[in-house]
Amino acid sequence: MEAKSFEDSLRRLEQISGKLAAENTGLEESINLYEEGIILAKECYNKLKEAELKVINLRSGIEEIFNENDEKGD
Amino acid sequence: MIEQNDILTVAEVANLIKARLEENFYGISVIGEISNFTAHISGHWYFTIKDNDAQLSCTMWKSFNTRIRKPANGDKVVLSGKVTMYVPRGTLQIDVRDLKPAGLGDLQIAFEKLKKKLSDEGLFDARFKKAIKKLPVRIGVVTAAGGAALRDMINVARRRFPLVEIVLAHAKVQGDGAAEEIVSSIEELNKLDNIDTIIVGRGGGSLEDLWAFNEEIVARAIFASRIPVVTGIGHEIDFTIADFVSDLRAPTPSAAMELSTPNQNDIINYISDFCNKNEKRVQERISLLHQKIDRQINSYSFRKPEGMINDKYQKLDNTFLRIQNFIDNRLNESGANLNLLTSALENLDHRNVLKRGFTITRQDNKYIARSSQLNTGKSLEIIFYDGTTFIERE
Numbered sequence: 239m240e241a242k243s244f245e246d247s248l249r250r251l252e253q254i255s256g257k258l259a260a261e262n263t264g265l266e267e268s269i270n271l272y273e274e275g276i277i278l279a280k281e282c283y284n285k286l287k288e289a290e291l292k293v294i295n296l297r298s299g300i301e302e303i304f305n306e307n308d309e310k311g312d
Numbered sequence: 313m314i315e316q317n318d319i320l321t322v323a324e325v326a327n328l329i330k331a332r333l334e335e336n337f338y339g340i341s342v343i344g345e346i347s348n349f350t351a352h353i354s355g356h357w358y359f360t361i362k363d364n365d366a367q368l369s370c371t372m373w374k375s376f377n378t379r380i381r382k383p384a385n386g387d388k389v390v391l392s393g394k395v396t397m398y399v400p401r402g403t404l405q406i407d408v409r410d411l412k413p414a415g416l417g418d419l420q421i422a423f424e425k426l427k428k429k430l431s432d433e434g435l436f437d438a439r440f441k442k443a444i445k446k447l448p449v450r451i452g453v454v455t456a457a458g459g460a461a462l463r464d465m466i467n468v469a470r471r472r473f474p475l476v477e478i479v480l481a482h483a484k485v486q487g488d489g490a491a492e493e494i495v496s497s498i499e500e501l502n503k504l505d506n507i508d509t510i511i512v513g514r515g516g517g518s519l520e521d522l523w524a525f526n527e528e529i530v531a532r533a534i535f536a537s538r539i540p541v542v543t544g545i546g547h548e549i550d551f552t553i554a555d556f557v558s559d560l561r562a563p564t565p566s567a568a569m570e571l572s573t574p575n576q577n578d579i580i581n582y583i584s585d586f587c588n589k590n591e592k593r594v595q596e597r598i599s600l601l602h603q604k605i606d607r608q609i610n611s612y613s614f615r616k617p618e619g620m621i622n623d624k625y626q627k628l629d630n631t632f633l634r635i636q637n638f639i640d641n642r643l644n645e646s647g648a649n650l651n652l653l654t655s656a657l658e659n660l661d662h663r664n665v666l667k668r669g670f671t672i673t674r675q676d677n678k679y680i681a682r683s684s685q686l687n688t689g690k691s692l693e694i695i696f697y698d699g700t701t702f703i704e705r706e
Contacts, residue, residue: 244475245447248579251586258593265601272594279583286576289474293466296452296481296500
């Protein structure tokens with residue numbers, strides 16, 4: 239899942255939530271929506287948990303490693 | 313006094329100078345601009361008074377400064393006091409007894425002038441402020457590559473939303489050429505098509521240190537930026553022209569990153585809330601349906617063929633199994649919810665219907681729902697609660 243679609247996934251979850259709350263959503267549709275939602279929710283969760291911050295230097299175009307305990311001053 | 317060849321200790325010389333200074337520079341008044349102002353936790357003030365050609369260190373003890381409005385860097389002041397020497401360090405300083413504003417400092421005047429000019433042009437108008445994306449994919453950061461501000465911002469991003477990508481556009485943040493570098497970094501980031509937010513950041517410093525952010529070209533570059541700009545310059549108390557023109561002003565670089573990223577805990581809460589809430593909704597829907605079917609069984613039990621009811625049950629059973637598989641894979645295992653579901657499944661077991669004395673008729677592996685569907689000439693099976701009876705026909 240691309241980072242872009244992370245937002246799409248969350249938006250889709252919101253949509254699904256709205257449809258599941260609606261009275262006129264049929265049982266079969268509800269089940270399908272629910273399944274879809276659980277898959278998306280799980281994907282989003284895993285994506286966040288596994289994410290590692292990327293820092294790219296615009297000038298060199300390469301990723302730079304910045305550690306929490308970097309002791310660079312200014 | 314002192315003979316030419318006398319050998320003196322360091323302390324002796326220092327104290328001699330101190331005495332001469334205090335005799336000759338007593339009760340003087342000096343006009344200049346305040347710089348490097350520090351109000352120490354002890355209550356004493358330390359700063360520099362300067363003009364274009366010179367600067368002098370100053371101290372103003374707590375006992376003298378309590379009734380005086382705290383000056384800011386760049387303030388033009390007239391101070392009075394005596395010149396003395398701090399012997400342990402061998403430094404010369406003015407022991408300030410009184411301090412009065414002498415109009416605005418030159419930088420302060422320049423600041424106010426530019427602020428008024430840009431404000432009159434409408435550059436600070438709320439209608440130009442762009443909204444900051446709540447879930448950014450890429451954040452461009454304009455700051456010094458080796459600076460503490462960058463490190464702070466990276467740490468905040470890592471903690472809050474590690475899914476974001478940071479694109480560092482290095483710029484000198486103080487001294488000659490800083491404003492130009494900040495401008496070109498903002499412009500370069502604007503050439504990319506995948507940056508959601510730009511943060512312009514710099515750690516704390518004196519008015520002079522932060523001056524690049526009060527330059528007109530920086531203000532205009534921020535205003536012209538297609539991408540929303542968040543500024544985090546200096547500390548809480550520092551306001552720069554860049555802050556006024558940006559889409560969002562944060563008190564510090566860290567705060568700027570904080571305002572530009574969502575908190576991942578909020579997202580995780582949202583996700584698990586989604587799971588819990590909708591699991592309940594689906595369960596309620598099914599049990600509602602179950603009740604409806606139950607009512608039908610009770611009112612039409614003699615006319616409505618059992619097989620049809622069982623078909624419905626079977627369909628529901630299958631659906632339930634599907635859901636249960638998903639529930640098993642849920643993010644937050646919640647024993648209570650799982651129990652609810654299991655008992656709902658038990659309720660739907662068609663054997664409960666059989667238990668009440670109904671039977672199911674099957675022929676050719678199909679449930680027989682209508683008497684018209686039954687071929688009385690062929691074998692059939694009747695399913696009771698306690699077993700199945702086969703009726704064989706030739």
